[in-house]
Amino acid sequence: MVKIYQRHRQRVEEVAEYQANLIQFLYQSKRGQKLLPIVTHPWFSTIYVLADYLPTSQKKIQAFVDNYQMDLSLYEKQTYQHYAAFFQRKLTPKALSLVSPPDILAVAQAKLLVLPISKDLGLTIKGQHYQLEALLQDATLAQAFVGGMLCVYRLGLEDYHRYLVAESGTIVAEKQIKGKLHSVRDAVHSKFAIFKENKRSYTIIETEDGQRVMQMEIGALLVGKINNHPRVQLERGQEKGYFSLGGSTILVAYPAQTLQFDQDILYYSNLGIETQVQIGERIGVHHA
Numbered sequence: 001m002v003k004i005y006q007r008h009r010q011r012v013e014e015v016a017e018y019q020a021n022l023i024q025f026l027y028q029s030k031r032g033q034k035l036l037p038i039v040t041h042p043w044f045s046t047i048y049v050l051a052d053y054l055p056t057s058q059k060k061i062q063a064f065v066d067n068y069q070m071d072l073s074l075y076e077k078q079t080y081q082h083y084a085a086f087f088q089r090k091l092t093p094k095a096l097s098l099v100s101p102p103d104i105l106a107v108a109q110a111k112l113l114v115l116p117i118s119k120d121l122g123l124t125i126k127g128q129h130y131q132l133e134a135l136l137q138d139a140t141l142a143q144a145f146v147g148g149m150l151c152v153y154r155l156g157l158e159d160y161h162r163y164l165v166a167e168s169g170t171i172v173a174e175k176q177i178k179g180k181l182h183s184v185r186d187a188v189h190s191k192f193a194i195f196k197e198n199k200r201s202y203t204i205i206e207t208e209d210g211q212r213v214m215q216m217e218i219g220a221l222l223v224g225k226i227n228n229h230p231r232v233q234l235e236r237g238q239e240k241g242y243f244s245l246g247g248s249t250i251l252v253a254y255p256a257q258t259l260q261f262d263q264d265i266l267y268y269s270n271l272g273i274e275t276q277v278q279i280g281e282r283i284g285v286h287h288a
């Protein structure tokens with residue numbers, strides 16, 4: 001069970017995580033840890049999810065819809081050829097509501113933490129210390145975020161797995177980094193610096209006022225592919241891409257003194273508790 005601040009109900013709830021016993025076996029038992037080099041290799045995820053691309057996987061869809069009490073009328077399609085297609089489902093334009101500038105929008109439906117980036121580009125995520133330059137594998141690009149803020153969006157299986165562009169601007173740098181596919185659950189963070197080890201892709205966006213924003217998509221266990229749409233110019237709120245199967249994480253870094261996050265999100269982030277946010281909703285505001 002993990003504690004999540006349910007923003008729209010204004011209360012903290014304990015939530016049971018999907019396949020928690022499997023994660024516990026893999027990361028906390030001696031037998032499971034011996035399997036980790038195999039299970040976290042990208043080819044394992046590719047092979048494991050093949051059955052979800054077959055018509056026989058349709059039976060999983062209704063069970064998922066019932067379990068999470070989903071309203072399929074919010075999506076462009078109500079029927080799907082297989083579970084993998086259902087996982088990549090897309091909201092109708094009417095169902096996707098975006099806050100207007102200068103509000104900062106949530107780029108995904110996810111569990112959100114907001115964290116400071118220190119002056120030496122260090123940050124602590126769920127007990128693991130990272131250097132931003134190590135995550136980016138580029139010390140020069142990292143310098144734009146000295147003293148800034150980082151949003152950590154953790155997508156659970158039940159969340160919508162398409163994500164938006166954080167800010168409008170021009171792509172000035174992007175990179176694909178090969179890596180493993182560890183789970184992004186809390187229990188795994190205590191053992192591995194997973195954001196530094198996992199497969200990831202990032203984009204550096206230069207906004208019209210010359211600021212830079214970094215948006216990174218991170219693969220996870222059974223998420224074999226990050227699908228970003230090929231673009232040079234990005235518009236705030238347009239779809240940036242989607243994940244194929246499983247849960248994963250998105251990081252968005254902002255430079256220092258450019259924004260103020262909402263107090264409820266900051267309060268619970270300081271306690272180490274994630275806030276459940278909906279895609280496109282307000283999470284803060286840009287300074288005038």
